[in-house]
Amino acid sequence: MSLFFIITALITMASAIAAMTLRNLVHCVLCLTVTFAGIALVFLQLGAEFIGFSQILVYIGAVSILMLFALLMTRGGTELTLKRWDPVHWITGTLIGIAGFGVMSFAIFNSSLRQSKIPEAKADSLHALGNSLLSQYVLPLEVMALLLTVALIGAALIALPEKNVFRKNASFSKNQESGNK
Amino acid sequence: MWFEELLIAIKHYLVLQMPGSLQPVGSAFLSCLPIMTSFGGLFALATLLERKMLGRIQNRYGPNRVGPGGLLQPVADGIKMLTKEDIVPKNADHLIHFLAPLGLLVSAMLGLSVIPFGHRLIALDIETGILFFFAVGAASELAIFMAGWGSRNKYALLGALRAIAQMISYEIPLILSALSVLMVVGSLSLSDVVQAQSGGIHTWHIFTPWGFLGCILFLISTLAEINRSPFDIPEAESELIAGHMTEYSGFKYALFFMAEGVAMFAMCALTATLFLGGYHAPFPILSFIPGPVWLFGKLTSLVLLFIWIRGTMPRLRADQLMEFAWKFMLPMSVVNLIAAGIWVALDGGVAAWISSGLLNFVAYFGWSRILSQASRFSPRTYRYAEEAGVSE
Amino acid sequence: MDSLTPYLLLSAGLFCTGLMGVLLRRNIIIMLAGVELMLNAANINFVAFWRFHPSSEEVSGLAMVVFAIAIAAAEAAVGLALAISIYRHYRSTNPENMGDLKG
Numbered sequence: 241m242s243l244f245f246i247i248t249a250l251i252t253m254a255s256a257i258a259a260m261t262l263r264n265l266v267h268c269v270l271c272l273t274v275t276f277a278g279i280a281l282v283f284l285q286l287g288a289e290f291i292g293f294s295q296i297l298v299y300i301g302a303v304s305i306l307m308l309f310a311l312l313m314t315r316g317g318t319e320l321t322l323k324r325w326d327p328v329h330w331i332t333g334t335l336i337g338i339a340g341f342g343v344m345s346f347a348i349f350n351s352s353l354r355q356s357k358i359p360e361a362k363a364d365s366l367h368a369l370g371n372s373l374l375s376q377y378v379l380p381l382e383v384m385a386l387l388l389t390v391a392l393i394g395a396a397l398i399a400l401p402e403k404n405v406f407r408k409n410a411s412f413s414k415n416q417e418s419g420n421k
Numbered sequence: 422m423w424f425e426e427l428l429i430a431i432k433h434y435l436v437l438q439m440p441g442s443l444q445p446v447g448s449a450f451l452s453c454l455p456i457m458t459s460f461g462g463l464f465a466l467a468t469l470l471e472r473k474m475l476g477r478i479q480n481r482y483g484p485n486r487v488g489p490g491g492l493l494q495p496v497a498d499g500i501k502m503l504t505k506e507d508i509v510p511k512n513a514d515h516l517i518h519f520l521a522p523l524g525l526l527v528s529a530m531l532g533l534s535v536i537p538f539g540h541r542l543i544a545l546d547i548e549t550g551i552l553f554f555f556a557v558g559a560a561s562e563l564a565i566f567m568a569g570w571g572s573r574n575k576y577a578l579l580g581a582l583r584a585i586a587q588m589i590s591y592e593i594p595l596i597l598s599a600l601s602v603l604m605v606v607g608s609l610s611l612s613d614v615v616q617a618q619s620g621g622i623h624t625w626h627i628f629t630p631w632g633f634l635g636c637i638l639f640l641i642s643t644l645a646e647i648n649r650s651p652f653d654i655p656e657a658e659s660e661l662i663a664g665h666m667t668e669y670s671g672f673k674y675a676l677f678f679m680a681e682g683v684a685m686f687a688m689c690a691l692t693a694t695l696f697l698g699g700y701h702a703p704f705p706i707l708s709f710i711p712g713p714v715w716l717f718g719k720l721t722s723l724v725l726l727f728i729w730i731r732g733t734m735p736r737l738r739a740d741q742l743m744e745f746a747w748k749f750m751l752p753m754s755v756v757n758l759i760a761a762g763i764w765v766a767l768d769g770g771v772a773a774w775i776s777s778g779l780l781n782f783v784a785y786f787g788w789s790r791i792l793s794q795a796s797r798f799s800p801r802t803y804r805y806a807e808e809a810g811v812s813e
Numbered sequence: 814m815d816s817l818t819p820y821l822l823l824s825a826g827l828f829c830t831g832l833m834g835v836l837l838r839r840n841i842i843i844m845l846a847g848v849e850l851m852l853n854a855a856n857i858n859f860v861a862f863w864r865f866h867p868s869s870e871e872v873s874g875l876a877m878v879v880f881a882i883a884i885a886a887a888e889a890a891v892g893l894a895l896a897i898s899i900y901r902h903y904r905s906t907n908p909e910n911m912g913d914l915k916g
Contacts, residue, residue: 302559356817
């Protein structure tokens, strides 16, 4: 059990670091997918089946695919964005990251939460989750549904091609061409 | 019952023969082995069956040269595929190009592990079985992307993007129509879903208003999800290049084909489990015939249905495909979900039958009428690449 | 695993990696990926705290993760749509090139 967690954590961390540092952007997103899968494995080890499989369904099946589509649509797949290697920039960024990690681990090692013991296996978390989502958290659930609808429509609207602009330009250039001829 | 008990007893005996530390691994291996071998063999037979049936539909014989009546054709195909040269494009991303077919096959095979093949015959009996099925199915989209992008070929990439767009669009009605069953059963576990249909043919979910519409929506989405005709534009052999499989040859190409076949069996098995009573016999008198026989019978008849559809229907255009998914399938599956909700609220019975049936009926005819009014042959609009600002 | 520390450390590490990604990279899509990574790191904490909570009826940790996943998905959809629309306008995904106040 413990060895399994260590392997998962190592793979997750390694692929996360790779996702944030690799040059090829598609490789970045594919590594990020491995990270998402590792996080889902951690959820499964903690006994949260529903959350773990939802994580795989949403992140690997949708979010990473969305990112890959966006990369290809912005021609990021072939372009190397780290052409300008700026050492000062990278050193400060890495230092900030390491400092943040240091502060957080200091807080973790000094907190009383470390003494908390793991209780017996939780029984039937799925039904408890469903019941609480539809009783205690019903208002946030409805708000979330509304948010998702708004996001769907908003994303479609934002990404719509600016039709009028194109049409105007196209007709303009066509007129010009015919005029020249 | 006796057949399942026999299989389980054999497995327990074999596991007990192993040394103690190997027992968990051995048990898992013995659960996977029958699934992998039987579906591998079924895939070989299904390729032959498909070619034979398509031949009959097209008024020709189909393969009949190798073995008696062409029975050994799959073996010949396999040898041909294995001895072909494995070509990898020079500029390809070698690791990703190599991993893509494996990922696709693994994600297709994993889905089979939560299907109950008989009483207690289920490789992975978890509380959230159907969520697992859809989660590993979602990973196949990533594998298709890897295949398209890794081969560094425009046509492969375009085919992969088309396939992914189609799969994502049809995944929504697929999951929503499966959700109606889960709502009525009240559990995400597939063994509970089968248990709810154990009382004979009248308890099968397809014989309820929401189950009937849900089953049809599920089957159509399944066709699109596994890229089969009439939704096979990602890899339409006769019109486009082979989509994301363009740069694959030899054994890797065979793996793609096998992944597709296994995914088809997995989806058919899920359809049978959700709507057609799973491994249960239609009449309790017939329950002396083992459960796996019933499940494989239902699965094979669904596969035959798919082959029939492939032989009959013309292929859809890409925009027709998307319009059908978003304008028809999605609203209908939401209506179906409401009908299932009415069924749950009224707790079955005549009133539930009438109200949810009426809702589905009115929604189907009303909506299809509105859609057909709206889409009277409008003049074709062309959008050129230059106009859209891509040419720069 | 009967100690909470490894989970919290993994979560902190992933969070800082995501933060580094947002600070270092010069492509809005990868920056967005860093934000997603940070959200996921927080989710590990939620699930770990749920698992280590003594009461077996308490599921607010899981409910929070459900909300977080949904909001992250919405954020990714809108953010990537914005990225595409910005790319159309500026022909670039480098945030340094987006200095104009007037479109």
